[in-house]
Amino acid sequence: MTQQLVLDERDAPAWTEETDVIVVGLGCAGAATALEASAAGAETLVLERASGGGGTSALSGGVLYLGGGTAVQQGAGFEDSAEAMFQYLMAACGPAPDEAKAAAYSEESVAHFDWFVAQGLDFSPVFYPHYSGEPPTDDGLVFSGSEGAWPYVEIAKPAPRGHCPKIPGAAGGLLMQKLCAAVATSPARVVTDARCDALIRASDGTIQGLVARVDGATRSIRARGGVVLTTGGFIHNDTMLDLHAPELRRCNIRVGAEGDDGSGIQMGNAAGAATLNMGMGSISLPIHPPKSVSRGVLVNGQGQRFVNEDRYMGLLGEQVLYHQDGTAFLLFDDANFERPAMPRDLLAVGETWDEVGQELGLPPGALEATMRLYNDAAKHEQDPAFHKRPPYVVPLDQPPFGALDCRVESSPFAAFTLGGLHTNEWGEVLTPAGEPLPGLYGAGRATSGLAAPGYSSGLSLGDGSFFGRRAGRRAAEQRRS
Ligand SMILES: Cc1cc2nc3c(=O)[nH]c(=O)nc-3n(C[C@H](O)[C@H](O)[C@H](O)COP(=O)(O)OP(=O)(O)OC[C@H]3O[C@@H](n4cnc5c(N)ncnc54)[C@H](O)[C@@H]3O)c2cc1C
Structure with missing residues (x-):
């Protein structure tokens, strides 16, 4: 019935x-x-x-996205404004963000933070730089979105807005x-x-x-x-x-x-x-921490790049699931190989990018072409296609090369x-x-x-x-x- x-x-x-x-x-x-x-x-x-x-x-995890100049942001030495927060939300929560909600949420965010404090929650005014989720320490502030990554960094002044109640780990x-x-x-x-x-x-x-x-x-x-x-x-x-x-x-x-x-x-x-x-x-594709994993390169099932790898894991997951049919591989060279904290299988290893591409079943020559283009620009700390930030833009040209599994069915999503x-x-x-x-x-x-x-x-x-x-x-x- x-x-x-x-x-x-x-x-x-x-x-x-x-x-x-x-x-x-x-x-x-x-x-x-x-x-x-x-x-x-x-x-x-x-x-x-x-x-x-x-x-x-x-x-x-207990992370609360708040900003506009909360006591924690100020105590940790960051400037923020309701306007910058609104601009970020309008850019990130697309393609049809709810403007009225974003405006109210940004304008009253400091008061909302104070409300949590009034309910008995304590937040340490210390910034934790290594992770975008809840920190393993009791530090109170993280970058929990893609504020510092392209294109958002060009749209709104970045500030960390992930507020973490004072307790190590999940809060x-x-x-x-x-x-x-x-x-x-x-x-x-x-x-x-x-x-x-x-x-x-x-x-x-x-x-x-x-x-x-x-x-x-x-x-x-x-x-x-x-x-x-x-x-x-x-x-x-x-x-x-x-x-x-x-x-x-x-x-x-x-x-x-x-x-x-x-x-x-x-x-x-x-x-x-x-x-x-x-x-x-x-949809989280947790390739970080450590943040240095962003030096790797994500490619899709055609062997092509599609995103700047230094974005927040939620935006990476959305990209892969909704726009790349759930298929991605994370590429490294020997000099920059870094294992994400959440384990991923090593799917292919080769002395050339072509060998790696063949092992992954990618179209012939695709990976070689992608990595040639990427490495040529990376030598000048440039990423003209997706504007990844300089600390993470390095040439991946030291063999052996490898690919980690970032496919939706077979790796953590x-x-x-x-x-x-x-x-x-x-x-x-x-x-x-x-x-x-x-x-x-x-x-x-x-x-x-x-x-x-x-x-x-x-x-x-x-x-x-x-x-x-x-x-x-x-x-x-x-x-x-
Ligand atoms: C591991 C993990 C980490 C996360 N980390 C974060 C984070 O750091 N920050 C963040 O913002 N989000 C995080 N999320 C997501 C976030 O926890 C949830 O989206 C959020 O808690 C939803 O809150 P809610 O009040 O809407 O629902 P819930 O917290 O799920 O509460 C709904 C309640 O309604 C009850 N209920 C359901 N149906 C009925 C019914 N018919 N009659 C009576 N009661 C009913 C349920 O039993 C439940 O208690 C995380 C989630 C998980 C699991």
């Missing part, structure tokens, strides 16, 4: 309780929503289907520990083992509440202000992936907790919401979904006509956020919490008797 994802009010079970705002899912976006809705005076109920809060957010657990503790001491009420199954809709289309299974019993809960869906993405729903994002099924690391099955997106969609960027994902319910910059869920769907809000990976495509590390927790707070406020404002 197909589960009904939306019920007309007249057919729904009688209300068992009511509140002002219902938040569905207690990850980073849900916690931020609940904190802000309850701070605005709304009676707030959080339903979480697991036995505790955290979701994928608790498994994450997602600490982040969610603090946010869940803040929710627990707020007036918001959390009910766990509570799965939302369907939305309830009035005859005029307004979302009135929802049906949930709580400890095995059916509850029908009315929301006087609105329902906020913060249920995460859909990387663990094969049917949705087949339908919307089949490329992501090719990636061999699926990044997400088991709750990422798209239930919120499906409910919102059934209730009349539009979706956006459903085919897009964050990590993916999570970026598409979801279409929302505006206030967290209101939109209809296909672009109108707010009354009573329904969303944030985090249940929605299509800032980066789809063009992911920089920290944008998911960052935009989820930022637009979650806005959704919580907006739903609180709308409460009626």
Whole structure:
């Protein structure tokens, strides 16, 4: 029997309780929503289907993409401005970035950082230069995108914006520990083992509440202000992936907790919401660290270069999966050979680039031609095709030569979904006509956020919490008797 994802009010079970705002899912976006809705005076109920809060957010690296001159950026000696951040986001999150979201996020980013500090998170004002994800130290700032790489470096003044809570390594657990503790001491009420199954809709289309299974019993809960869906993405729903994002099924690391099955997106969609960027994902091709791996050269299945190798691993992954049919090889010579920290198989070795190309099955002569062109310019520290930065532009002309596997099916590629319910910059869920769907809000990976495509590390927790707070406020404002 197909589960009904939306019920007309007249057919729904009688209300068992009511509140002002219902938040569905207690990850980073849900916690931020609940904190802000309850701070605005709304009676707030959080339903979480697991036995505790955290979701994928608790498994994450905890990097938050924030900027514009935060205390951490200033303390670490970096200048940044809301304008530079906006310009970067507009350039990176293309081809159709959400200008209103990028503007709001950039303008209020310093205040959003301060909000995290107010929730009990501590950040060390120290820059970690070696990696674009969470550092192994408790340093608080990294370059977590492609700000310093071409073409972005020519568009916006670069600044590191990856903010890392003060703990060595992955900080997602600490982040969610603090946010869940803040929710627990707020007036918001959390009910766990509570799965939302369907939305309830009035005859005029307004979302009135929802049906949930709580400890095995059916509850029908009315929301006087609105329902906020913060249920995460859909990387663990094969049917949705087949339908919307089949490329992501090719990636061999699926990044997400088991709750990422798209239930919120499906409910919102059934209730009349539009979706956006459903085919897009964050796809990491982790060839760094160490950063010196950028001295290698990436080629596609035709033996041709296609990108500057010093870009953030998320943009490299997007390039390979979406534009090179998932096939790439990372080339080195003997003098510059460097193993990425995440192991990759050595697929071919040869005394000439032609030998390597033959072993890889590339078109005859292709690799020789590519590397001749690259090396000729690299001797002058130039990369006229893709403008890789000078420290990484060196001739690869010392045999033996080798190629590491960067193909999507056989080497590490990590993916999570970026598409979801279409929302505006206030967290209101939109209809296909672009109108707010009354009573329904969303944030985090249940929605299509800032980066789809063009992911920089920290944008998911960052935009989820930022637009979650806005959704919580907006739903609180709308409460009626
Ligand atoms: C290893 C790893 C590293 C990462 N590193 C980073 C990073 O450094 N920075 C960054 O920005 N992003 C990172 N990400 C991605 C990021 O963690 C997620 O995109 C983000 O946590 C999504 O947050 P969310 O609040 O939307 O969803 P989640 O945190 O997944 O929360 C959703 C919650 O909703 C609940 N739920 C789902 N359906 C229902 C339902 N029907 N009823 C009730 N409850 C429901 C789930 O159980 C879950 O608790 C990383 C991810 C992983 C796995």
